[in-house]
Amino acid sequence: MLWFFFFVCFPPEKHSLSENQGLKVVLLTNDQGNKQKAEEGGLLVFKCEEYIKSLIANPELVDLLALVRTCLSENEITSSKVLYPEHLPLSRVQAGIKSGSYLQGTFRASRDNYLEATVFVQGEGDTSTEVILQGLQHLNRAVHQDVVAVQLLPREQWVAPSSVVMQDEGAGKDDGVEEDEEEKVSSRKPTGKVVGIIKRNWRPFCGMLNVSQIKESTRHLFTPADRRIPRIRVETRQSSTLAGQRIMVAIDGWPKDSRYPNGHFVRSLGGAGEKDTEEEVLLLEHDVPHQAFSQAVLSFLPQMPWVITPEDMKQREDLRSLTVCSVDPPGCTDIDDALHCRELENGNLEVGVHIADVSHFIRPGNALDKEAANRGTTVYLCGKRIDMVPELLSSNLCSLRSNVERLAFSCIWEMNNKAEILKTRFTKSVINSKASLTYAEAQMRIDDTSLNDDVTKSLRGLNKLAKIFKRKRIEKGALTLSSLEVRFHIDSETHDPIELQTKELLETNSMVEEFMLLANISVAQKIYDEFSECALLRKHPAPPLSNYDILFKAAKSKNVEIHTDSAKALADSLDVARVDGFPYFNTLLRILATRCMMQAVYFCSGMDSDFHHYGLASPIYTHFTSPIRRYADIIVHRLLAVAIGADSTYPDLMDKHKQSVLCNNLNYRHKMSQYAQRASVAFHTQLFFKNRGILNEEGYVLFVRKNAIIVLIPKFGLEGTVFFDSKDKAAPCVVFDEEGPTLTVEQHTFHIFDKVKVTISLDASNIQHQKIRMSLVHPVIPGVSVPASDAEPQAKKLKVDR
Structure with a gap:
């Protein structure tokens, strides 16, 4: 590694070359040749490490030095034994990939077994191959999410994924572990070894310092919070201060004769176990942008007080007289959808889904838009929300609160009492919600026969139609799966969880879901009809047959048969799967079926040919109904607005390649937000049981x-x-x-x-x-x-x- 820096040192009150004849130039370099030439020219020359150590007033700066082999301290325990194979140079790797000798893929370490990883090799279209790696030498210093080149082993050396769950035994978990040879089993999978690193995905990692037992040692091991990341050797003179702290460490390199990569201290996050610290770790580890919105972003918010202007009203349909209401979870302040149902003079029903018109406030290409696009989604943690857009929009101007006028984008259907859609139209609108209800409150209104007000009648009409829509979806093969979700009730003073409640789904949950699905499908078809090359859609791939292995085995153990020829075959199998005396069996089977599913993803219609949504049994789908918390919906709103002549287009909206890049980021942010939410639940579960x-x-x-x-x-x-x-x-x-x-x-x-x-x-x-x-x-x-x-x-x- 050759690098150098020049420093120009000015005497006091001299700020330019023209003013100063006695300036000193200091060269910082680790290259011996540069050092020698500079010294011959009369320059002051230091190695970077030497210069940093000379700054006596800031000794902590030494910890921030990258730890490289040239600056190992004397108490480093080294070994001349080569522990890992040499990585091939990039030129040979590229030639090997081109010839087919090597495969390129993303390295994903196992959470349960640090001696195992999988490399996902993307093929043509949606096809991909999973290559198993087992043993430290075959992992060959790859780190989770690196892009690597792998060489397949001979078929007789292929193995099955390990069934062992490694127990966390603390700091010494990696030391002296013998690699068990896997049993010879029939379910072997392609197995390989890492031969080269194409792209490192190193980032600063959160974790804790394991202070060395050697007195006054400056070399210590750092254990990352993410179990998939190996421990890292760091050099620090602050070990007594950092003990018990959550800190961040960056990897600098991983020599072939070192059991662990080398790294350096970046910064401290706070005391381990403290809620604020642990939440910060959780957000950093899942790459959730959570910094305060910058002034540049906030400058594009509307000035307060904000009102709907006469000009706004001219460009929109006035729906303020309709009996619109919202139905959401308790405590929801970012209300982005509302509904209405009324009987028309011809005896048919008019049903409307009204969505917050966030795209009115967020215009393409400005700082607010770029920040929302980067964040991609709002992240919901236990007791905390990381907004995609500033609170003025998310909880105020865009939130469809009751008894205030709000801008909306409405999808309105005319249908008969059999829920057959006769007409569909889309319009920018102004609404005034008549009620903001929780699911439980809406359910009580529907069930209370003594109530017959307009809001209740609207809810009953919606609920009746929703049941028909759900039945039709299921008949087409839509899946009804299951997962256990919990809700924490947080103490207002200590902010500790005091109640743990499994979420109970009511009819009103299903009612809202059905009309959100219907709106998303209707909008998807409209934007695809208008923009076949650049519509932002969402698909759910059918799982490969191998994904169902555990489901087949679980069902077979209770003499139940499961068919997976299609989504409908699976849905029908799950519907009749019953075991006498075991009422919870069907729920467990659906939970297991959920684990077999693929991840739904955003994509650009011009870059793919398979639009099908497996879980919903729908040929086309998108996200339109939550623009406050999902950036994909904002893009869909813009497409729909152009399609109906309510707004003008712009170049990036019609560029399928840029749309595809955007979809990749949205898929990543969505996935990481899910992981962050699960981690938050896990942390609060620990607090609950404490x-x-x-x-x-x-x-x-x-x-x-x-x-x-x-x-x-x-x-x-x-x-x-x-x-x-x-x-x-x-x-x-x-x-x-x-x-x-x-x-x-x-x-x-x-x-x-x-x-x-x-x-x-x-x-x-x-x-x-x-x-x-x-x-x-x-x-x-x-x-x-x-x-x-x-x-x-x-x-x-x-x-x-x-």
Whole structure:
């Protein structure tokens, strides 16, 4: 690595070359040749490390130096043994990829097993190949999300994905681990090894410092919060200060004779375990833009007080007299959709979906638009929301609150009582919502026969039609899957979770969903008809047959047959899947089916030919109904506005290549926001169980692994792992049958969906990776099961609702 810097040092009050005849030029370089030539020319020359260390007033700057092999300290433990194969030069890698000798793909490390990774190799169209890598040498210093070149091993060396779940045993988890050879099984997959790195995806990683046991050592190991990232060697003189802190570290390089990559300290984030710190880590680790909106962005917001002008009214349809209302979760302030239903004079029904007209406030290409495009989506954490657009828009001017006039983009249908659509039209409008209701409030109105006001009549009409639309969708093969979602009730003073509630879905949830789906489908067809090359659409690919393996096995274990020839075949199979005496079986099966699905993605119509949405059984689909929280919807609004002559176009909107690049970012942001939300739920779940002792709960086996079972606790919407290879006591006799799959522990055999009873507690022994620990109570296996905890009385005191 050759790099150098020039510094021009001016005496006081001299600020230009013309003013100063006695300036000093300092050259910073790590290149010996440059150093020698500069010294011959009379320049002051330092190595970067030497110069930084000379700044006595700022000793902490030394920690920010990139850690390279030329500046290893004396107490570095080195080895002349080459631990990893040499990476091939890029020229050979490119030639090998061109000839087909090597494959290029994205390296994805396993969360459960640090000795395993998968490389996803993108083929033509939507086809992709997964190549398994096992063992440190085959991983060959690749880091999660690097773009790598892999060489396939001979077919006889192919292996199956590991069924082992690695336990986190703290700081020394990587040391001296022997790589187990996988059993010879029939389900082998293409297996390979990394031969070169095409593009590093290194970023500053959050984690904690493991302070060296060697007194006064400046070399330490850093353990990242993300288990998929290897530990990193860093040099710091602040170890006593940084112990117990969450910090950020950047990787500088990974020599072939070093077990770990080298890196340097970037900054401290705060005390580990503190809520603010952990939330910051969560957002940084999932690459969620969460900085305050800049003045440049805020400068494009409308001036307050803001009012709808007569000019606005001339360009819009006045729908303020309609009985429009919104139905949302409790506490929702970013209300972006509202509905109405009324009977027409001809006996037909008029139904309207009214969406906040965010595109009126966010114009193409300005700083506000660019920031929203980068963020891509609003991120909902437990007790906190990271807005895509400033609060003035998200919770005020764009929010369709009751009893205020708001700008909207309306999709209006005329339909008969059989929910057959006769006419569809789209219009920019002005509305005045008559009520902002929660799902529960709307349901109470529908069910209360004594109520007969306009809002209630509108809701009843919508609910009746929604049931018909849902039945028709299901008949076409739309899937009704399941996932357990939880809602935390947060203490207003401590901000700790005090209640854990599994979300209960009401008819009104389904009512709103049906009309949002209908609006999205109607708009998708309209923008595609008008702009076949640049419509922003959303598709859901059909899963490959191999994805259903675990579903087939789970169903077979209960003598239930599942068909996956089409979405309708799967939907029909799930509808009739029942087991006598096991009412929860169907829900568990649908939860498992959800895990088999592919990710839905945004795409540009001119760059793809497969538009089908598998889960909805719809030939075309897009997102139109949530522009406050999704940037994709803003683009769709702009397309629709141009299509109906309500707005003018601009070059980027009609450029399919730029639309495709935008879709890639939106897909990434959407995926990371989902991960961030799950991580937030996991963290708040840990807070909920903190200081609650050990609880006894019933659950179901969701997955069977080689050394563990994954248990689902429906009461809490919680998954946890029960290990059977504890290092604290003699390991029991364990036999894993992948075909079942079953796990026999001593004399008891576990199957998927078996009912079990476990203890639940918070294991805080590793402050960085606190986790929910589960131990088996029932079935009783001598030497394995633990006695039921005395926490039953305490459990009864917990406010936990179904």
